[in-house]
Amino acid sequence: MYLRRDIIEPRVYxxxxxxxxxxxxxxxxxxxxxxxxxxAMLIADYRLSKYGGKVLMLAPTKPLAVQHAESFxxxxxxxxxxxxxxxxxxxxxxxxELWERSVIVTATPQTxxxxxxxxKISLEDVVLLVFDEAHRAVGxxxxxxxxxxxxxxxxxxxxxxxxxxxxSDEERIREIIRNLGIERIEIRTxxxxxxxxxxxxxSFEWVKVELPGIYKEVRKLLREMLKESLxxxxxxxxxxxxxxxxxxxxxxxxxxxxxxxxxxGNYELGRLRMYQAKAVKLQHAIELLETQxxxxxxxxxxxxxxxxxxxxxxxxxxxxxxxxVIYLLVQAKELGLDHPKMESMLEMVKEQLKKKxxxxxxxxxxxxxxxxxIVEVLHGEGVTAERFIGQASRSNDRGMSQREQKEVLDRxxxxxxxxxxxxxxxxxxxxxxxxxxVVFYEPVPSAIRSIQRRGRTxxxxxxxxxxxxxxxxxxxxxxxxxxxxxxxxxxxxxxxVRELEKAHPNRAEIRENVPERVEMPSKGKITPLxxxxxxxxxxxxxxxxxxxxxxxxxxxxxxYEKLPIKPVFVKxxxxxxxxxxSRELRSGVPxxxxxxxxxxxxxxxxxxxxxxxxxxxxxxxxxxxFIGSIIDGRLFDQVERxxxxxxxxxxxxxxxxxxxxxxxxxxxxxxxxxxxxxxxxPILFSSGTEETAQFIYLMAKREQEERKKEVxxxxxxxxxxxxxxxxLIVEGLPNVSATLAKRLxxxxxxxxxxxxxxxxxxxxxxxxxxKKAREIRKVITAPYVEDExxx
Numbered sequence: 001m002y003l004r005r006d007i008i009e010p011r012v013y014x015x016x017x018x019x020x021x022x023x024x025x026x027x028x029x030x031x032x033x034x035x036x037x038x039x040a041m042l043i044a045d046y047r048l049s050k051y052g053g054k055v056l057m058l059a060p061t062k063p064l065a066v067q068h069a070e071s072f073x074x075x076x077x078x079x080x081x082x083x084x085x086x087x088x089x090x091x092x093x094x095x096x097e098l099w100e101r102s103v104i105v106t107a108t109p110q111t112x113x114x115x116x117x118x119x120k121i122s123l124e125d126v127v128l129l130v131f132d133e134a135h136r137a138v139g140x141x142x143x144x145x146x147x148x149x150x151x152x153x154x155x156x157x158x159x160x161x162x163x164x165x166x167x168s169d170e171e172r173i174r175e176i177i178r179n180l181g182i183e184r185i186e187i188r189t190x191x192x193x194x195x196x197x198x199x200x201x202x203s204f205e206w207v208k209v210e211l212p213g214i215y216k217e218v219r220k221l222l223r224e225m226l227k228e229s230l231x232x233x234x235x236x237x238x239x240x241x242x243x244x245x246x247x248x249x250x251x252x253x254x255x256x257x258x259x260x261x262x263x264x265g266n267y268e269l270g271r272l273r274m275y276q277a278k279a280v281k282l283q284h285a286i287e288l289l290e291t292q293x294x295x296x297x298x299x300x301x302x303x304x305x306x307x308x309x310x311x312x313x314x315x316x317x318x319x320x321x322x323x324x325v326i327y328l329l330v331q332a333k334e335l336g337l338d339h340p341k342m343e344s345m346l347e348m349v350k351e352q353l354k355k356k357x358x359x360x361x362x363x364x365x366x367x368x369x370x371x372x373x374i375v376e377v378l379h380g381e382g383v384t385a386e387r388f389i390g391q392a393s394r395s396n397d398r399g400m401s402q403r404e405q406k407e408v409l410d411r412x413x414x415x416x417x418x419x420x421x422x423x424x425x426x427x428x429x430x431x432x433x434x435x436x437x438v439v440f441y442e443p444v445p446s447a448i449r450s451i452q453r454r455g456r457t458x459x460x461x462x463x464x465x466x467x468x469x470x471x472x473x474x475x476x477x478x479x480x481x482x483x484x485x486x487x488x489x490x491x492x493x494x495x496x497v498r499e500l501e502k503a504h505p506n507r508a509e510i511r512e513n514v515p516e517r518v519e520m521p522s523k524g525k526i527t528p529l530x531x532x533x534x535x536x537x538x539x540x541x542x543x544x545x546x547x548x549x550x551x552x553x554x555x556x557x558x559x560y561e562k563l564p565i566k567p568v569f570v571k572x573x574x575x576x577x578x579x580x581x582s583r584e585l586r587s588g589v590p591x592x593x594x595x596x597x598x599x600x601x602x603x604x605x606x607x608x609x610x611x612x613x614x615x616x617x618x619x620x621x622x623x624x625x626f627i628g629s630i631i632d633g634r635l636f637d638q639v640e641r642x643x644x645x646x647x648x649x650x651x652x653x654x655x656x657x658x659x660x661x662x663x664x665x666x667x668x669x670x671x672x673x674x675x676x677x678x679x680x681x682p683i684l685f686s687s688g689t690e691e692t693a694q695f696i697y698l699m700a701k702r703e704q705e706e707r708k709k710e711v712x713x714x715x716x717x718x719x720x721x722x723x724x725x726x727x728l729i730v731e732g733l734p735n736v737s738a739t740l741a742k743r744l745x746x747x748x749x750x751x752x753x754x755x756x757x758x759x760x761x762x763x764x765x766x767x768x769x770x771k772k773a774r775e776i777r778k779v780i781t782a783p784y785v786e787d788e789x790x791x
Contacts, residue, residue, distance in 0.1 A: 001045060001049060001077075002044075002045045002048055002049065002076050002077050002078055003041055003042065003044075003045035003075060003076060003077075004075050004076065004077055007075070008038070008041075008075060010035075010038060010042060011035065012194050013034075013188060013192070013194040013195050014035055014038055014039050014042065015042075016194065017039050017186045017188075018039055018042040018043055018046075020184060020186055021039070021043060021160060021184065021186060022042075022043050022046045022047070022158075023158070024158075024183045024184045025157075025158060025159040025160075025180065025181050025182050025183045025184070026159070026160055026161065026182065026183070026184045026185070026186060027134060027161040027163070027166070027176065027177065027180065027182045027184070027185045027186070028160065028161065028162050028163075028185075028186045028187075029163055029164070029165070029166060029185065029186070029187040029188070029493065030162070030164060030187075030188050031164050031188070031189065031190055032164045034188065034195065036132075036162040036164075037068065037071055037132075037162075039160075039162075040057065040128075040130045040160055040162065041071070041072070041075060041076070043128060043158070043160055044057075044072075044076075044104065044128050044130075045076075047127040047128040047156075047158060048103065048127065048128075050127075051127040051155075051156045052125075052127070053125040053126060053127040053155075053156065054102060054103055054104070054105060054125050054126045054127065055103070055104045055105070055126070055127065055128045055130070056105050056106075056107065056112070056123070056126045056128070056129050056130070057072075057104070057105070057106045057107075057129075057130040057132065058106075058107055058108070058109045058112065058129070058130065058131055058132060058143065058146065059106060059107075059108065059132040059133065060108070060109065060132070060133050060136055061108065061402070062085075062087045062089070062108055062402045063402060063405060063406050063409070064132060064133075065085050065086075065087060065106040065107055065108055066085050066106070066406075068106040068132070069083055069084065069085045069104075069106040072104050072106070076104065078103055078104065081101070082101065082102055082103040082104065083102065083103065083104040083105075083106075084098045084099075084101075084102045084104075084105055084106075085105075085106050085107065086098060086099065086105055086106075086107035086108070086111050086112065086115075087107065087108050087111055088108065088110065088111050088114075092114075092115065092118065092120050095111065095115055095120060095121070096115070096120040096121065099115070099120070099121045109141070109142035109143055109146060110142050110586075112142070112146055113142040113145055113146055113585075113591070114585055116145075116146065116149055116594075117580075117585060117590050117591065117594060117600050117602065118600065118602045119599075119600070122153065123146075123149055123150045123153050123154050124153050124154060124155055125154075125155065126150060126154050126157075127154075127156045127157075127158065128158050128160060129146070129147070129150050129154075129157070129158070129159050129160070130160045130161075130162065131143050131147070131159070131160070131161045131162065131180060132162050133162070133163060134161030134162055134163040134166070134176060134180065135163045135165060135166045135167055135176065137161065137175075137176045137179045137180050138172060138175050138176060138179065140588050140689075143179070143180070144179045145591045147159060147179055147180050147181060148179075148595065149594075151181050159180050159181055159182070161176070161180050161182060165489065166489065166493065167489060169492075170492040170495070170496070173489075173492050173493060173496060174496065177496065177500075182500075183500065184500060185493060185496065185497045185500060187493055187497070205464070205465070205466045205467070206466075206467050206469060207344055207348075207466055207467070207468050207469070208469050208470075208471045209339075209340040209341055209344055209468065209469070209470055209471065210340065210470075210471055211290075211340065211470055211471070211472070211473070212337060212340065214328055214331065214332050214335075214337060215289065215294075217328060218289060218294075218297075218325050218328050218329070219286065219289055219290065221321045221322075221324060221325050222282055222285055222286050222289065222325065223244040223286065224321065225278075225282055225316070225319060225321055225322070226244045226279060226282040226283060226286065227242055227243070227244050229275045229276075229278040229279040229282060230242035230243075230244075230246065230251075230275075230279050232272055232275045233251075233254050233272060233275055233276060233279065236269065236272060238254040238257050238258065238272065238276070239251065239254050244286070248280075248283055251276065251279050251280055251283060252280065254276050254279075255273070255276045255277075255280070258270070258272055258273055258276060259658075262658070262665070265665075274311055274312050274315070277310070277312035278312045278315065278316055281304065281312065281313065281316060282316070284300065285297060285300060285301065288300055288367075290470055290473035291366070291441075291442040291470065291473065292339060292365075292366075292367055292369075292370045292441075292442070293338045293339025293341070293342060293370070293373075294329055294332050294333070294337060294338055294339065295338055295339075295369070295370075295373050296367060296369050296370055296373075297329065298329050298333070299369055301317075301322075301325070301326065301329070304316060304317055305317050338373075339470070340470070341441060341442075341468045341470065342373070342374070342377055344468055345363060345374065345439055345441060345468060346377055346378070346381060348437070348439060348466055349361055349363075349378065349383060349418075349419060349437075349439075350381065350383070352436060352437050352464075353383065353418060356436065358415055358418075359418060359436040359437065360412065360415070360418065360420075360435045360436055360437075361418055361419045361420070361435070361436060361437045361438075361439070362419075362420045362421075362422055362435055362437070362438050362439070363419060363420070363421045363422070363438075363439045363441055364422055364423075364438070364439065364440050364441060365421065365422075365423060365441040365442065366423065366441075366442060367423070368387075368389055368397055368423055370441060371387050371389065371421045371422070371423055372387065372397075374421045374441070375387055375421050378419055378421075383418060383419060384416075384417035384418050384419065385417060385418065385419035385420070385421055386408055386411075386412070386417055386419075386420060386421065387421050387422075388400070388405065388408055388409070388420050388421065388422040388423070389422075389423050390423065408420070436464065437464045437465075437466065438464070438465045438466070439465075439466050439467075439468065440465070440466070440467040440468060441468055442468065442469075575704055575705065576597060576598045576599060576697070576700050576701055576704060576705070577598070577599045577601055577700070577704070577711045578593055578598045578599070578600060578601070578610055578611070578612055578696060578697070578700050578711075579601045579602075579603055579605065579610065579611040579612075579711060580593070580600055580601065580602050580603070580609070580610055581602075581603065581604065581605040581608070581609045581610070582602050582603065582604050583604075583609075584609050584610070584620065585602065587620070587689060588689035589610075589620065589689045589692050589693050589696070590602075590693075591689075591693075592689055592690050592692075592693030592694075593693045593696060593697055595693075596693060596694065596697045597697075598696075598697055598700060601711075606645070607641050607642055607644075607645040607646070608642060608645065608646065608649070610696050611646075611711065612696065612699050612700035612703050612704070612711065613700070613703035613704060613707075613709035613710065613711055614709060614710050614711070615646060615647040615648045615703070615709060616646060616647075616648045616649075616650065616699060616703055616709075617642060617645055617646035617648075617649050617650070618649075618650045618651075618652060618696060618699070619638065619642055619649070619650070619651045619652070620651075620652045620654060620692055621651065621652070621653050621654065622653075622654050622655055623653060623654065623655035623656055623657045624655070626653050626657065626668075627657070627663050627668065630663070630667065630668065630671045631663065632735075632737045632739075633737045633738065633739035633740070634737045634738060634739075635671060635675070636674070636675075636679075637737070637738035637739070639651070639675055639679050639681055640679070642681065643679055643680075643681060649681050650681070650682055650683075650684065650699070651675065651681055651682070651683045651684070652683075652684045652685075652686050652692050652695055652696075653683060653684070653685050653686065654686045654687075654688060654689065654691075654692050655686075655687070655688065657685070726745060726750075726751050727741045727742060727745065728741075729751050730744055730745060730751060730754055733754075733776050733779060733780075734772070734775045734776060734779055735772050735775065735776075736776070739767075740765075740767050740768070743765050743766060743767065744762075744765055744768075747764065747765050748761075755780055758777075759773040759774060759777050760773075762776060762777070
């Protein structure tokens with residue numbers, strides 16, 4: 001045994017789930033705070049004791065992966081050096097070394113996926129693979145590829161999926177089950193009989209606010225404009241109604257329909273693009289008004305006013321009704337009006353802090369701008385608060401690195417400030433004990449997000465959740481939507497559980513332990529992992545224990561027949577090698593190539609994305625990238641370089657080519673004809689990443705097996721002229737294509753003059769405006785700072 005049972009006290013429901021999942025691929029659905037990690041540890045202890053090998057636990061973010069590793073180090077009697085975290089911050093070589101010497105590994109999925117593709121690690125000896133936040137195992141997410149590889153290659157495979165909310169859509173849940181190879185579902189709610197005794201009380205409040213008159217007047221004007229934009233779309237059957245209450249999804253789908261019709265040659269419908277674009281923008285404006293407030297709407301309308309290039313934005317801002325809206329917004333600002341939710345939120349926070357000055361409070365909001373405003377308002381009232389946002393940077397809003405996120409959470413946990421104002425990044429895996437109050441600034445129309453948000457409180461002790469809603473707005477619709485979806489989630493799971501029972505009649509009983517009548521949560525969650533520790537002193541250590549991870553593994557022959565899941569042994573193909581550019585790893589194509597049996601060699605390629613022989617180099621372009629390269633003039637320069645490096649170059653265009661951007665189909669056809677006829681480079685069309693991989697694999701097979709060609713990398717560096725080298729240097733500047741590089745060099749005469757030119761001088765060159773000139777100067781003059789976070 002590796003788990004320190006002397007200091008761990010699992011609860012009855014955890015022991016039951018452990019017993020049912022230790023030999024079957026399981027999806028465990030437990031509300032946040034009910035100890036999913038401890039269940040994973042119980043099963044990890046059993047699997048390591050039985051088979052030896054390794055345990056791999058995946059988590060979607062680095063902080064979560066680190067958190068899991070720390071828990072294993074505390075509670076497992078294994079040398080800390082054999083419990084490690086793998087993330088993108090470590091070099092591939094370091095990760096390979098850590099993997100070899102580890103018994104327990106926690107990691108981010110993208111890192112493991114890349115290391116499998118590049119051959120740095122093998123899942124052969126992994127005896128348990130844990131997917132934390134398993135609801136992510138859909139689509140092209142890394143969990144899907146890793147699960148397939150694991151079930152295909154491991155000697156003793158076992159999958160454990162952990163989630164608080166797999167989603168409300170039945171087909172999505174089925175996809176998770178398929179992707180992870182799940183055979184059993186174990187689900188508990190706060191009202192499950194074996195969970196109820198441990199659950200802390202959680203109170204739910206729905207605070208409805210009334211929009212003031214000025215809001216209603218602005219809303220009426222915007223809805224009137226929206227209705228007018230929708231009418232032409234409804235007349236042509238692109239939407240079902242021109243009611244302002246139409247769903248966002250239907251309006252967005254209308255844009256796709258228009259593009260498809262234009263691609264078929266129905267150019268008459270192209271004029272409706274502007275109406276659809278106006279409708280999308282007006283819907284967003286109304287949502288900001290109703291759910292966020294006047295500050296958020298003012299900021300959005302300012303962006304539309306500054307957007308001089310888009311016809312739909314110009315027309316909206318020139319509409320007399322929009323001018324009236326702006327006048328009303330100015331008037332509201334002078335009166336000091338904002339969304340009434342802001343005042344309610346402030347009162348709640350102050351009331352909580354009055355009752356308990358060291359309270360921890362989380363306020364969730366969908367929008368960063370609203371989060372900034374909330375922090376400003378709280379600071380104005382003397383309340384200590386900080387934002388918690390994602391890593392991506394917006395125009396004037398830098399994202400937070402993972403290090404900064406961890407620092408903010410640590411300071412919040414230590415009580416250095418009272419209120420954490422978080423966007424959606426804080427909904428998943430935010431492990432902050434003793435949160436007294438969670439405020440939803442707006443409801444979310446998602447069962448997963450709603451469950452994740454409220455799971456941040458009621459862990460150590462009774463908690464409180466408050467949901468703010470503006471009466472008569474989409475706030476109410478979103479709230480009831482999430483409630484309906486949550487109820488649908490439990491019903492869908494129960495249906496799938498019954499199907500799994502029938503599919504595995506010879507297995508132990510499969511039961512989900514959910515009451516027949518599913519109650520919506522009115523009580524809360526419980527405690528973090530530390531609360532499962534026995535309340536007694538640690539026993540004194542006796543003599544030094546032998547490292548248990550070192551014990552021999554049973555032979556394959558002894559174990560094979562006893563395995564709950566018979567492994568599928570696949571013969572490794574011989575000789576089919578594909579060189580892949582490292583930047584292509586995220587495209588999904590290398591994953592499909594590996595599934596087809598190709599051996600992947602990842603390199604940073606000078607030319608081409610894939611190389612299958614010394615003569616054949618393949619450039620893959622998404623449809624959007626292909627059209628973009630036509631617009632900015634990159635296409636023919638890229639074709640020239642490909643042609644120079646490989647005797648038989650090939651271009652694969654992936655996805656629907658026509659109608660995705662506002663480019664006339666004849667311009668696209670002309671570019672394809674030029675590449676094919678003038679340059680002699682064949683173009684293949686692919687429906688998606690899977691078909692692209694099939695094309696590449698078949699070309700590799702043909703070249704290497706039938707024609708016996710060697711796989712050898714070639715480079716365009718063979719004979720670069722001085723002019724070519726100068727152009728390449730200038731092309732390194734932001735948004736500078738090969739064509740623009742030529743213009744710059746022709747205008748300034750040499751590379752040095754290009755780099756010393758002022759913004760005004762740069763703008764003298766055709767194709768360079770103020771923004772582009774500013775970006776070029778910024779790159780040239782900004783101090784060099786080493787990247788903090790490469791994960």
